[in-house]
Amino acid sequence: MAEYKLAVTTGSMKYAGTMDHIYATLIGTEGQSERTELDKIGFDFLTDSTRTYTIKPKSSLGNLLLLQLEKDPFLFLPENQWFCSKIVVTAPEGELLFPCYRWISRGELVELRGGKAKKSFEDVHPMLIEHREKDIMTRKNLYKWEITDEKIPHHLHYKHVSELPAEVQFSMTREDEIEYTKKNGVSPGIELKFKGMVGSTEQWEKIEDMNDIFCFQKTTISEYVAEHWKDDDFFGYQFLNGTNPTGIKKCSKLPSNFPVTDEMVKPFLAAGCSLKKEIKKGNIFICDNKIMDKIPTRMYGEEPLQMPASMCLLYLNPENKLMPIAIQLNQQPSEQNPIFLPSDSEPDWLLAKIFVKSAHALEFESVDHLLGTHFMAEIFTVAALRNFHPVHPLYKLLIPHFEYTLHINTLSRINLFGPEGILNNSTLGYEGTKELVRRGFAQITYSSLCLPDNIAARGLESIPNYYYRDDGLKLWNIINSYMNKMMEHFYPSDADVSKDAELQGWIQEVFTHGFLGNKHSGIPSDFTNVKDLVKFLTMVIFTVTAQHAALNNGQFDYLAWVLNGSLLLRKPPPTTKGQSILETILETAPNIGETVKFATLFLILSEKYSDMVLLGAYPDERFDGPEPKQIIQEFQAELSCLSEAIQTRNAELEIPYTYLNPTQIENSITI
Numbered sequence: 001m002a003e004y005k006l007a008v009t010t011g012s013m014k015y016a017g018t019m020d021h022i023y024a025t026l027i028g029t030e031g032q033s034e035r036t037e038l039d040k041i042g043f044d045f046l047t048d049s050t051r052t053y054t055i056k057p058k059s060s061l062g063n064l065l066l067l068q069l070e071k072d073p074f075l076f077l078p079e080n081q082w083f084c085s086k087i088v089v090t091a092p093e094g095e096l097l098f099p100c101y102r103w104i105s106r107g108e109l110v111e112l113r114g115g116k117a118k119k120s121f122e123d124v125h126p127m128l129i130e131h132r133e134k135d136i137m138t139r140k141n142l143y144k145w146e147i148t149d150e151k152i153p154h155h156l157h158y159k160h161v162s163e164l165p166a167e168v169q170f171s172m173t174r175e176d177e178i179e180y181t182k183k184n185g186v187s188p189g190i191e192l193k194f195k196g197m198v199g200s201t202e203q204w205e206k207i208e209d210m211n212d213i214f215c216f217q218k219t220t221i222s223e224y225v226a227e228h229w230k231d232d233d234f235f236g237y238q239f240l241n242g243t244n245p246t247g248i249k250k251c252s253k254l255p256s257n258f259p260v261t262d263e264m265v266k267p268f269l270a271a272g273c274s275l276k277k278e279i280k281k282g283n284i285f286i287c288d289n290k291i292m293d294k295i296p297t298r299m300y301g302e303e304p305l306q307m308p309a310s311m312c313l314l315y316l317n318p319e320n321k322l323m324p325i326a327i328q329l330n331q332q333p334s335e336q337n338p339i340f341l342p343s344d345s346e347p348d349w350l351l352a353k354i355f356v357k358s359a360h361a362l363e364f365e366s367v368d369h370l371l372g373t374h375f376m377a378e379i380f381t382v383a384a385l386r387n388f389h390p391v392h393p394l395y396k397l398l399i400p401h402f403e404y405t406l407h408i409n410t411l412s413r414i415n416l417f418g419p420e421g422i423l424n425n426s427t428l429g430y431e432g433t434k435e436l437v438r439r440g441f442a443q444i445t446y447s448s449l450c451l452p453d454n455i456a457a458r459g460l461e462s463i464p465n466y467y468y469r470d471d472g473l474k475l476w477n478i479i480n481s482y483m484n485k486m487m488e489h490f491y492p493s494d495a496d497v498s499k500d501a502e503l504q505g506w507i508q509e510v511f512t513h514g515f516l517g518n519k520h521s522g523i524p525s526d527f528t529n530v531k532d533l534v535k536f537l538t539m540v541i542f543t544v545t546a547q548h549a550a551l552n553n554g555q556f557d558y559l560a561w562v563l564n565g566s567l568l569l570r571k572p573p574p575t576t577k578g579q580s581i582l583e584t585i586l587e588t589a590p591n592i593g594e595t596v597k598f599a600t601l602f603l604i605l606s607e608k609y610s611d612m613v614l615l616g617a618y619p620d621e622r623f624d625g626p627e628p629k630q631i632i633q634e635f636q637a638e639l640s641c642l643s644e645a646i647q648t649r650n651a652e653l654e655i656p657y658t659y660l661n662p663t664q665i666e667n668s669i670t671i
């Protein structure tokens with residue numbers, strides 16, 4: 001009689017355990033065991049516990065191929081899902097890891113593959129080949145592409161989070177915490193905290209009153225913003241290290257529709273300098289919001305709102321500060337479209353900057369953050385779930401970087417982007433936001449998603465104090481080296497890449513459904529060598545970890561102070577100099593209720609939740625064998641060194657740049 005010991009681990013998240021009956025069947029090359037109940041004295045499947053069971057078939061099962069799990073009701077109790085983490089089987093031939101890491105419901109037959117990661121062409125046993133094909137067919141039925149707009153990436157077909165398969169849903173802990181944060185932001189009970197601000201249609205009476213928004217939450221940076229939002233050097237700083245650090249480029253030639261003259265800006269340049277010379281020296285930069293040109297906006301009362309497609313010229317001065325020196329609020333120069341200068345009246349210059357920041361914030365939220373990270377992540381995730389079998393090395397490697405992404409995106413399609421979503425309250429409204437995403441998507445290319453190429457294309461390789469670039473490039477290189485080692489291990493030759501049907505299926509769907517078959521995007525439609533695969537995977541992991549952290553985590557810090565980047569401006573931009581007063585700024589800003597609504601959104605999106613997993617942590621043991629584990633440890637060590645270096649650098653800075661410190665970066669997009 002052979003003996004097989006099964007060490008069964010139940011997950012550590014809330015409600016992971018179950019009282020139900022669990023049955024296991026082992027299937028090997030020489031036969032299968034009886035369906036055996038895993039039952040011992042006492043509680044068997046408690047949250048965060050491991051218990052060992054024995055199965056004794058009459059004879060050896062040969063090499064183990066599959067482990068089947070089933071769950072039956074305990075007495076009359078209602079459904080009690082079980083989160084099985086892993087099962088380690090000690091067979092006469094040795095130890096084998098069967099990763100599970102999913103919820104199991106009654107009536108399901110869950111078949112787990114054990115052992116080392118394998119690509120499909122490495123499976124030789126007919127039962128494994130058949131099982132693998134069947135599993136992928138099931139996945140393709142479970143996760144389908146949906147098209148809601150011909151001009152944006154396809155997405156997962158489920159409309160509501162309640163329909164999502166359990167394996168991609170939030171944990172109960174996460175759901176509870178988000179609900180708590182939401183309630184603390186907007187529920188009637190909390191209205192007292194806001195001193196009656198929720199739902200108020202009153203205009204702010206004084207700019208200082210906006211500090212009331214911080215009565216329930218503030219951060220060191222949000223306070224700094226409230227104090228310094230008017231300062232030109234802080235305005236410039238944020239283009240490099242604020243919540244949207246990707247919106248400027250070097251200006252090597254002044255656009256013909258932005259006729260800034262030397263005379264206009266000379267007073268703001270260093271003594272003896274001219275605009276022409278400074279452009280030549282590489283000291284002039286531009287933020288051009290032309291994506292907003294003639295974009296639809298929503299009605300506000302009887303009038304349509306306005307979102308001018310502004311342009312802002314910035315100068316890197318001898319103190320290495322990036323200073324705005326000229327702003328034109330619309331693309332077409334005209335008398336009603338003056339070029340605003342730092343020497344104009346305070347309200348004029350502030351309003352010009354407020355309109356630039358508002359366009360920047362809207363583009364940031366819809367294009368850079370949601371489309372550029374969340375929706376990109378969804379493309380990679382849906383294609384992965386449909387094409388990779390869980391025993392494939394890239395499933396094991398990528399799935400931890402896709403955790404919760406489908407859940408948060410399904411929520412955002414309703415709560416953020418839907419006709420009733422919060423962005424419907426922005427200047428652009430629902431239709432304008434959709435159009436902005438379409439325009440943004442038309443600009444996304446493979447190289448814009450790759451940080452080194454992106455920085456080079458924008459001519460920002462040497463601008464000083466650009467911590468997003470400095471930390472980001474280091475992270476890019478660390479992730480690249482990690483992917484290089486992993487892919488060298490799993491793909492010894494280019495031929496292994498070419499003949500990996502699941503991998504080719506993945507990238508084909510990314511290209512077709514994600515990038516709509518657009519060859520000009522530069523996104524590959526197949527892989528023929530290891531080098532290209534490594535670069536693509538680096539981009540994927542960088543986008544869903546570092547890039548998302550850089551864009552997502554500073555939203556409350558920088559945007560809660562509404563004049564520093566408002567999603568809504570209620571008045572048209574100034575068309576003549578000298579007509580605005582400080583009161584105009586208060587009339588232009590969102591009213592009190594609208595301000596609270598946006599601040600609550602930024603609070604929820606910037607919150608750290610207790611079940612967050614840090615970049616490179618991989619609490620789930622998915623790889624069997626020492627090599628991948630060793631590579632992961634090296635990755636973690638490099639991240640830890642970078643974290644120390646960033647902390648040392650930050651200790652010297654007036655405003656520490658923390659968003660790309662690995663201790664602040666999540667392993668996937670979860671919020």
Ligand code: FE2
Binds near residue numbers: 374548552605669671
């Ligand atoms: Fe996010």
